Amino acid sequence: MNPRALPLALATASVVATALGVASCAVQNTRIGIEAPPYSETSFKPLGDFLVYRCGTLDCHGQPGRNLRIWGANGMRLDPEASANSDFGGPPTTNDEYVATYRSLVGLEPQVMTTVWTGCQGQNGPDGGADYPPPEVCHPELLTFVQKARGTEKHKGGQLICLSPPCPPGIPDPAPYDLQDVCIVSWLEGNVNATACRTAARSHYGLPQDAGAE
Template identity: 30%
Template sequence: MKRRAFLGIITLSALGALLGLVAPGCLGDEATATEDLNCPNKSAFTGIPADGGAAMTGVSAYMERRCGTIDCHGSAYRWMRLHGQLGRRLPGGGNVSGGAPTTAAELEANYASVCGLEPEKTAEQVDTFGQSAEELLIVRKARGIEGHKGGPIVKEGDPGDQCIVGWLRSVPLAELAPLCQQAIDRID
């Protein structure tokens, strides 16, 4: 009986090892594929102009300040995570909360996180210049229409709402930055 159990364990181990070697080959190119996000204007989100000009206040700065605390979207346990100076920092950068300004890598991570929340619906907003931006989860939760642990954080039409919805509607950074800054000023 012991011999039969031992042979069964050996057989299962060998089968598992073989499967581990063969299975990745079944995935083909998809095993290492990445997906480009079709998301609204990155410079308006990050606050970094595409032409390399001086940085302005983008959507990320507002969201970091309003939503990125450790107990909220700065938590590792949230689907939509935000990183930045006043909240969670990307690992490996040597930064601490409250220390150095938000890094370019953290801005990129924030952009990917927000754009990845509803990638197909967000892509539709890009194609239609945000005509129905209010249908997106990010707007619905911010306005309190959809359940949100933090409750409503914006009112329709206020600067924070205009900052987020304006980005989804492809408003240029130069026009969006003052709204995002007003939204931040109202938090403090």
């Protein structure tokens, strides 16, 4: 090796090492934002009540080990004493539990949620309600929790929503739509269809009419 080249090589290596060091320091743990349907008890309660019934039972997403965690009456409680202190799952779902469920739901896939919300928000139909089926710019199917519920992605709990017949055993045929899907999509459009959510929770599978949501 040319002796004159040694200082040059050392200098080059030093510059590269410094650059790498600076580059590695440039990565910062900055807080990311999630664009999602904004939380309010009014807007989230219908979906939250539906979710705790359909998905938040103690054998499914009413468990702390799940990525999607759902809290509420008749399911997992935030208050450690809630179930022990009264019958049948304790008092009605609290606002803290709705918030906890909301945070779990929108935090599952922050970037995808942002994309979906960007396309879906404000998509109202002619009657002022949320547009269903959603327009082409709205893609709820990008969200994993929607895919799992619809059965387009593997789900240990199986397919829960059926968009078109033939539907699996135990899943009612849509008439004309599956109200579970209407409930979820309307929330993603920022205009939750409370009637669809309530009806979906109470009409499927013979649930007692006095059980739950209110």
